[in-house]
Every structure is written in structure tokens, then in C-alpha cells.
Amino acid sequence: xxxxxxxxxxxxxxxxxxxxxxxxxxxxxxxxxxxxxxxxxxxxxxxxxxxxxxxxxxxxxxxxxxxxxxxxxxxxxxxxxxxxxxxxxxxxxxxxxxxxxxxxxxxxxxxxxxxxxxxxxxxxxxxxxxxxxxxxxxxxxxxxxxxxxxxxxxxxxxxxxxxxxxxxxxxxxxxxxxxxxxxxxxxxxxxxxxxxxxxxxxxxxxxxxxxxxxxxxxxxxxxxxxxxxxxxxxxxxxxxxxxxxxxxxxxxxxxxxxxxxxxxxxxxxxxxxxxxxxxxxxxxxxxxxxxxxxxxxxxxxxxxxxxxxxxx
Numbered sequence: 523x524x525x526x527x528x529x530x531x532x533x534x535x536x537x538x539x540x541x542x543x544x545x546x547x548x549x550x551x552x553x554x555x556x557x558x559x560x561x562x563x564x565x566x567x568x569x570x571x572x573x574x575x576x577x578x579x580x581x582x583x584x585x586x587x588x589x590x591x592x593x594x595x596x597x598x599x600x601x602x603x604x605x606x607x608x609x610x611x612x613x614x615x616x617x618x619x620x621x622x623x624x625x626x627x628x629x630x631x632x633x634x635x636x637x638x639x640x641x642x643x644x645x646x647x648x649x650x651x652x653x654x655x656x657x658x659x660x661x662x663x664x665x666x667x668x669x670x671x672x673x674x675x676x677x678x679x680x681x682x683x684x685x686x687x688x689x690x691x692x693x694x695x696x697x698x699x700x701x702x703x704x705x706x707x708x709x710x711x712x713x714x715x716x717x718x719x720x721x722x723x724x725x726x727x728x729x730x731x732x733x734x735x736x737x738x739x740x741x742x743x744x745x746x747x748x749x750x751x752x753x754x755x756x757x758x759x760x761x762x763x764x765x766x767x768x769x770x771x772x773x774x775x776x777x778x779x780x781x782x783x784x785x786x787x788x789x790x791x792x793x794x795x796x797x798x799x800x801x802x803x804x805x806x807x808x809x810x811x812x813x814x815x816x817x818x819x820x821x822x823x824x825x826x827x828x829x830x831x832x833x834x
Contacts, residue, residue, distance in 0.1 A: 525583070526557035527620070528576040530569050530596055532588030533562055535625030537697070540588050543624050547587075547648065554652045558585075563592070573599025583618045585651070589625025590813030594673060597812075601661050601672040601829055619659075620651045620833035629813070630675045632742040633755060634834040650833045658756045658828035662739050664811070667819035674830070675812040676743050676750065677823065679717050680734030681773075683810040684708045690815045701744075709774065714767035718803065721762060722796040731767040733790075737799060737823050738763065741783070743813075751783030752793060758827040759795040766790030798824045 529548065533541030552558055559581075561572045573584060573596040584600065586593040596619065604615045621628050623644055634650075635642040649655075664671050678686075685704045693700030718729040736743075738750035738761040753761035768776070768790050779785040786793050801820040809816045 524580040526559050526581070527551075527583040527585050528572075528581040529558050529560045529585040529587050529622075530572050530576075530592065531560055531562045532569065532592045532625065535588035535592060540624035544587055544622070547622050547624065547644070550648060551651060556651060563588075563595075567595065569595035570599040572596075574603050575599075577603040577617060582614065582616075583620075585620045585622055586628075587622040587624055589623065590628055590630070590675070592625065593619070593621060593628060593630065594675075594812035594814055597661065597672050597674055597830070601663075601826065602670075604829070616829070616831055618656060618831040618833060621647045622651075623647055626745075626813075629742040629745055630740050630755075630832075631834060632745070633740045633753075647833075654833070656831050656833055659830045659832040660739055660756055660758060661826040661829040662737065662760060662823055663826055664809075664818070664823050665821045667806075667821065671811065671816070671818075672826075673739070673812045674755070674832075675740050676736055676738040676753075677809060677811040678734055678736040678743070678749070679807055679809055679820075680715065680732060681708060681713075682734055682736065682743065682749070683808045683815070684713065686810040686813075686815045687808040709770060712770045712773070717807065718801065720800045720802070721794060722798045727802055733765040733768050733773065736763045737761075743810075747780050748783035749780060750793075751786060752795070755832075756828065757795070758825055759797060760799060760823060760825060762794045762796055762799060764792045766792075798822065 563569050569592050586596050600617050635646045661672050685708045689700050689704040714731045716729045716731050717735050718727050720727050736749055738753040740755050741748050741750050741753045743749045750761045750763050800822045806817045806819040809818050
């Protein structure tokens with residue numbers, strides 16, 4: 523088994539800032555005694571392939587160097603390579619994943635940052651790697667009509683996915699302004715729809731209209747939005763948050779509560795911690811998963827407990 527980290531680098535992340543900053547970050551880690559090999563991505567899907575190939579070559583330690591999308595791709599390369607359960611034998615199959623958030627951000631890391639001390643973002647990530655600060659992490663698996671995807675942060679349908687889809691398809695080049703513009707456009711044509719789901723332990727299908735449904739392993743999305751304040755990354759559970767059909771002005775008045783997590787106290791909001799959720803959709807829908815936008819016909823979400831170790 524290779525004791526080095528395989529650093530998978532997306533140099534285009536953050537509008538090219540990752541490529542400019544990665545050299546100094548890697549040199550600091552090497553100076554701290556971290557053994558590193560590197561591989562760069564050139565196109566979408568490369569990080570998934572590089573992670574899977576690296577695992578097959580004996581790497582068990584990986585660094586996601588980029589943004590949320592880089593981490594998401596690496597997880598989708600590693601988890602299928604090991605399966606859903608640790609295998610017998612002397613070689614530990616569970617990989618370790620660290621993060622160098624040199625792209626637009628890493629929402630997952632925010633669950634662990636010491637905000638009060640100012641130890642956040644890249645500095646927090648670097649210190650975690652240097653200290654070899656490892657903890658187990660669940661992975662959530664979405665089974666859809668054409669296969670499965672894996673994630674460590676969250677998956678949403680409804681309003682957050684609508685905003686992400688508009689931004690990705692029309693305003694990605696505008697950065698934060700494009701994100702704000704997408705929010706306002708989605709508010710203007712606000713949709714409250716039914717996404718029929720059956721939650722573990724319930725026989726009835728929940729087909730009520732809603733603003734959004736989100737299925738979480740960690741608390742934050744979009745960097746600072748605390749969409750699932752009760753989520754725990756290693757409890758073996760999906761934190762399921764539902765916000766009912768709130769009106770446009772009601773959403774505007776309560777928009778700030780999505781950033782401090784108090785939206786879950788709204789009369790139209792609900793939360794549960796469950797192990798499995800099943801969908802009965804009529805067809806594909808826009809899905810926002812760990813910062814990526816996909817169009818999928820969702821079937822079920824379940825948990826792979828402690829399928830990864832993370833340096834946080």
C-alpha cells in the first residue's frame with residue numbers, strides 16, 4: 523500500500539486561482555513531512571477516474587485540491603472502488619480524504635472549522651492535514667434510474683436545485699453576482715412542487731407540495747448556508763429537511779434564516795434523521811449535489827456508514 527497522498531488538482535477551480543496557489547500549498551505540506559504525488563484534471567470526470575485509478579494502484583490517502591466539485595468527483599471514484607463494506611484482509615480498504623479548498627469553496631469543511639479563532643478555509647484544511655487529524659465519515663448514496671452517485675455533503679431538489687441549475691446553465695461566469703441573480707430569478711417564478719417520497723418507517727407516500735427537500739450528511743451548502751443545522755457526518759443517518767409551500771414574500775422575509783439554521787423552526791419546516799428515503803417521481807428532476815447540478819430520475823437514498831476517513 524502506498525503511504526503517499528495522491529493530490530488530485532483541478533487547476534481551473536476558482537477561475538484559475540487554484541492553479542496559481544497550489545504550488546505554495548503543496549510545498550508547505552511537503553515541508554511538514556507529508557509525502558505527496560500529484561495528478562491534474564483537464565476535464566469534467568477526470569478526478570473520478572484519477573481517484574479510482576489511484577486506489578487501484580495502492581493509494582489510500584487522497585487530497586482534493588479545488589472546490590466542491592473536485593471533492594465530489596473524487597468521492598465518486600473512491601467509493602465504488604471499495605464497495606459499501608470494508609473487505610476482509612490485512613490491507614485496510616477505507617481511504618482517507620483531505621481537502622485543499624483552492625476553488626470556490628468547500629461547504630463540507632465548514633462543519634469542522636473553528637470560526638471564532640479565525641481558523642477556517644484553507645488554513646483549517648492545512649492544519650488538519652499537517653496534524654493528521656482523521657475522523658470517520660459517512661457517505662450517502664443516491665440510486666437513480668441509470669446507476670448511483672455518492673456524496674458527503676448534501677443533495678437537494680426544489681428551490682436550491684432550481685437556483686443552482688439557473689446559475690450553472692446561464693450565469694456561471696458571473697461568479698457571486700450570477701448566484702444572486704439566479705436567486706432573484708427563481709424567486710420571481712417561484713415553484714412549489716410535489717416530490718413524492720417515502721421516508722423510512724412510514725408506509726404512506728408524502729406527495730405534499732414543498733419549496734424544497736434536502737438530504738444531508740453535513741450542515742452547510744453554498745459556503746455559508748446552514749441548510750441542515752442538526753446534521754452529523756458520522757452518525758449513520760440522513761438528515762432530511764423539508765420546507766413546505768411557503769409564499770414568495772414569506773421566503774424573502776425568512777431568507778436569512780437559511781444562513782443561521784433557524785428556518786427549521788418555521789411552521790412549514792420539518793426535519794428527520796433517517797437511514798433511507800425512497801422516491802416515486804414521474805421522471806427526471808434537477809438535483810443539486812455537493813455543488814454539482816444533475817438531472818436524474820431519483821429512486822432512493824441510503825447511507826454507507828464510515829465509508830471514508832476525512833482529514834478535518
